[in-house]
Amino acid sequence: MDKENWQLEIWGSRGSFPRSEERFLKYGGNTSCVSLTYGGGIVILDAGSGIAGLGRKTAVDGRGSSDVPIRRVDILLSHLHLDHVQGLPAFQPFYDSETEIHLYGSTGFERHLKTLIGPPYWPVGFSDFAAKVFFHELRPGEKFSLNGLTVDTMEGNHPGGSVLYRIDGKSMDGMIKSLVYALDCETDEKTSRRLEKFAEETDLLLWDAGFTKEDLKAGWGHSTWEQGVAVRRAARAEKVVMMHYNAEYEDMFLQRLEETAKKEDGAVIFAREGMKLC
Ligand SMILES: [Zn+2]
Numbered sequence: 001m002d003k004e005n006w007q008l009e010i011w012g013s014r015g016s017f018p019r020s021e022e023r024f025l026k027y028g029g030n031t032s033c034v035s036l037t038y039g040g041g042i043v044i045l046d047a048g049s050g051i052a053g054l055g056r057k058t059a060v061d062g063r064g065s066s067d068v069p070i071r072r073v074d075i076l077l078s079h080l081h082l083d084h085v086q087g088l089p090a091f092q093p094f095y096d097s098e099t100e101i102h103l104y105g106s107t108g109f110e111r112h113l114k115t116l117i118g119p120p121y122w123p124v125g126f127s128d129f130a131a132k133v134f135f136h137e138l139r140p141g142e143k144f145s146l147n148g149l150t151v152d153t154m155e156g157n158h159p160g161g162s163v164l165y166r167i168d169g170k171s172m173d174g175m176i177k178s179l180v181y182a183l184d185c186e187t188d189e190k191t192s193r194r195l196e197k198f199a200e201e202t203d204l205l206l207w208d209a210g211f212t213k214e215d216l217k218a219g220w221g222h223s224t225w226e227q228g229v230a231v232r233r234a235a236r237a238e239k240v241v242m243m244h245y246n247a248e249y250e251d252m253f254l255q256r257l258e259e260t261a262k263k264e265d266g267a268v269i270f271a272r273e274g275m276k277l278c
């Protein structure tokens with residue numbers, strides 16, 4: 001298939017806080033952000049610090065995957081923890097009057113974001129942005145159409161709640177493609193069953209591998225790579241992409257985890273910033 005037709009790019013693979021020291025940069029220091037380009041459109045999953053780099057690139061290129069100028073950006077937010085929204089004010093398309101930006105999040109997120117982004121926390125706010133900004137509030141479990149894609153949602157098991165997303169679409173040659181974005185979700189028995197159904201036969205399951213099973217803390221709302229492998233198998237998902245790495249896990253440590261995980265399951269991918277998947 002046409003690789004440019006449906007492509008995922010990792011802009012932020014880190015959880016909690018960005019890390020800029022060299023020993024973190026192979027897997028990536030920026031917090032959660034993934035883009036999906038498809039047939040001329042772009043959907044962004046979360047707006048951690050990684051979205052700044054993506055914004056710079058779209059501002060410079062001004063083009064999507066099919067060489068069509070980007071005039072519309074859709075940003076799906078999992079929740080409002082800082083590592084998932086801190087990049088928003090640095091997203092350059094907000095300062096372009098030709099661009100339309102659609103933000104999606106759970107009920108109440110518009111009010112919260114407008115408080116967070118603006119004085120006194122930040123010098124500029126939504127009323128200063130040149131782009132046309134639209135807010136779409138949703139309840140987890142809702143399903144909606146987005147520019148030819150189908151977006152399904154599921155409530156994550158996370159302090160304060162989170163929204164997991166499933167995106168299904170068709171590539172230009174008619175192939176069905178799908179991905180599931182399941183960050184910031186703790187995997188207990190009940191959640192596993194729901195996840196297995198939600199991620200059934202998806203191509204890419206983007207997974208919260210925030211902690212090793214030794215470091216995992218009940219109630220913190222995160223998971224392990226082993227749980228991701230188990231859900232992938234039960235859901236018959238093609239690949240599982242580990243990300244949202246603990247901010248203390250250095251490259252050397254993550255590399256050892258990756259080697260161990262790949263021996264366990266050849267369908268495991270450890271996300272690195274700049275990685276492209278389709
Ligand atoms: Zn997070």
Ligand SMILES: [Zn+2]
Nearest residue numbers: 079081158184
């Ligand atoms: Zn969180």
